[in-house]
Amino acid sequence: MRRWMAVFLLVIATVAAAAAPASAVGNEIDTLGGMGAKLSRGTLNLVTGWLEIPKQISNVWQESGPGPGMTMGFIKGLGFAVGRTAVGAYEIVTFPAPLPDGYQPIVQPKFVFSDWQIGSHESSSQ
Numbered sequence: 001m002r003r004w005m006a007v008f009l010l011v012i013a014t015v016a017a018a019a020a021p022a023s024a025v026g027n028e029i030d031t032l033g034g035m036g037a038k039l040s041r042g043t044l045n046l047v048t049g050w051l052e053i054p055k056q057i058s059n060v061w062q063e064s065g066p067g068p069g070m071t072m073g074f075i076k077g078l079g080f081a082v083g084r085t086a087v088g089a090y091e092i093v094t095f096p097a098p099l100p101d102g103y104q105p106i107v108q109p110k111f112v113f114s115d116w117q118i119g120s121h122e123s124s125s126q
Helices: 002-023 026-030 035-064 066-094 120-125
Strands: none
């Protein structure tokens, strides 16, 4: 039990550490030629890729209702989660490689929570 708690706290610390450089120190990371941004983006996507499942359930639920949200949203989220997690792992492994001119993140949006539509349904009805 103690080991699982330590792993959980390590994951939380990793997410926090990856999120801070990606937003708060963006200009300093760019001085590394984008390598630091690629590493933090990859780490954050690797750790939070599973959030695509509730995100897609929520999005499909808001667009089409609870039935499609729980079924198609789950399937869509599972696919997106696997993709985002794999891209995160790829970016972590390849971050030391020089970035070509005009390099863009492989997945859009860059982070799972960047365009999450939580609350859009309530705000549109007010």
